[in-house]
Amino acid sequence: MMRVPLSISLLCAWLMSSADCSHIRGGSMSWKPTTNASQIEISHQMAWRRSSSSSSFCNDATIATQGTLTVSAYLYCRVGCNSSSRISLMHGKCIAYSASEDWSLGEDSFIFNVPIPGIKYTFRLEDCCWQSIRNRGSSDSMRMTMTADLRPRADTGVMNSSPVATMSPIVRLLAGCQHSFRIPETGWSAKDKSVQGLTNPPYPGF
DSSP states (O other): OOOOOEEOOOOOOEEEEEEESSSEEEEEEEEEESSSSEEEEEOOOOOOOETOOOGGGGHHHHTTTTTEEOOOEOOOOOSSSSSEEEEEEOEEEEEEETTTTTTTEEEEEEEOOOTTTTEEEEEEEEOOOOOTTTTTTTOOEEEEEEEESSSBTTTTTBOOOEEEEEEOOOOOOOTTEEEEEEEEEEESSSOEEEEEEESSOOOOOO
16 A cells, blocks of 8 residues: 655644744645646645744634735745745645734645656755754754655555644643654544654754
8 A cells, every 4th residue: 555654744842941933833734636637736734933923923803804824935846846846835824823822823725737747746845943942952944844656556546645634733742751642634544643752852843
């Protein structure tokens, strides 16, 4: 059975200690085929620091009017396309926010015309920055990567699609401890994904 890697980045696990986060709070991406073999639909949810700027601010009025979060962050096609292919801004309609935890969540989708049908593609969101956490290092640039394998599956003869996972942009964890939590997932296996947080993560904020 051909499986597509689940693309989830928990970009800001909120630790219960002094923290100074960048404008990125977290996100997820998924893709699915369309009726056109030369096109796929890419969906994304991105959470931003609500107080960062007017482009990331959301309230009840924003949701009621289907306002858009317009933070400048780009998705690139890094494998299967020209290596410098910038394919879309990651803008999205605001669907939720938290004033107390200082985040806004937007979602959207778009159609991507693949240069060559039936091959594997790698898409990557590249932006700044990871959060800066006390005793864990300074903020740094982040990458959120998704692989889309457009080859027909051997068992069904049709193109695969990625699983979809959604969760709160903020996960509260106790600093200095090891944690494990589950990410609800729907898709090819409808099973939860388990994520372990280490006491000394390789990247700040994860």
